[in-house]
Amino acid sequence: MRYWAYFAAKLAVAGAASGGLFALIRWIWPPQPHLLTQYPAVFGRDLGYTLAVGLWFLISCGLLYLCVWDQRYRCRVCLRRLRMPIEIGSWSRMMLLGRPRIEYICTWGHGKLNVEEVQISGAENPAWTPQADIWEELTGAGSKDDGS
Numbered sequence: 191m192r193y194w195a196y197f198a199a200k201l202a203v204a205g206a207a208s209g210g211l212f213a214l215i216r217w218i219w220p221p222q223p224h225l226l227t228q229y230p231a232v233f234g235r236d237l238g239y240t241l242a243v244g245l246w247f248l249i250s251c252g253l254l255y256l257c258v259w260d261q262r263y264r265c266r267v268c269l270r271r272l273r274m275p276i277e278i279g280s281w282s283r284m285m286l287l288g289r290p291r292i293e294y295i296c297t298w299g300h301g302k303l304n305v306e307e308v309q310i311s312g313a314e315n316p317a318w319t320p321q322a323d324i325w326e327e328l329t330g331a332g333s334k335d336d337g338s
């Protein structure tokens with residue numbers, strides 16, 4: 191829930207920035223003279239305005255892409271950026287290690303994200319694997335064997 195709320199907040203900020211930029215374009219551009227009751231459309235008739243709106247559209251698409259791209263590489267629990275990308279798998283040892291992919295982990299141990307290196311059958315969503323605590327195994331915390 192928190193993950194999607196953060197994504198919605200990012201989209202709202204990007205939408206507000208995009209809307210503000212569009213309002214700025216509308217504010218900067220001189221108003222068109224109207225003919226009696228008709229207001230001729232500026233878009234498509236004025237090259238400068240059309241170019242500005244085209245750039246605004248590209249910037250808005252870029253902002254949307256950045257929101258989705260940033261969200262994809264965030265921890266689903268704590269929303270921190272995923273770190274420590276390592277390449278696992280091998281094409282030459284595919285039967286043993288699997289297909290090559292890049293694995294990111296949350297440094298706080300909430301889970302890992304596997305991103306396929308090559309998208310063979312179209313765009314594949316990265317697989318998020320939640321884990322209780324990946325550092326517990328290394329630190330030995332919670333081990334019942336105390337040697338006595």
Ligand SMILES: [Zn+2]
Nearest residue numbers: 265268296300
């Ligand atoms: Zn986390």
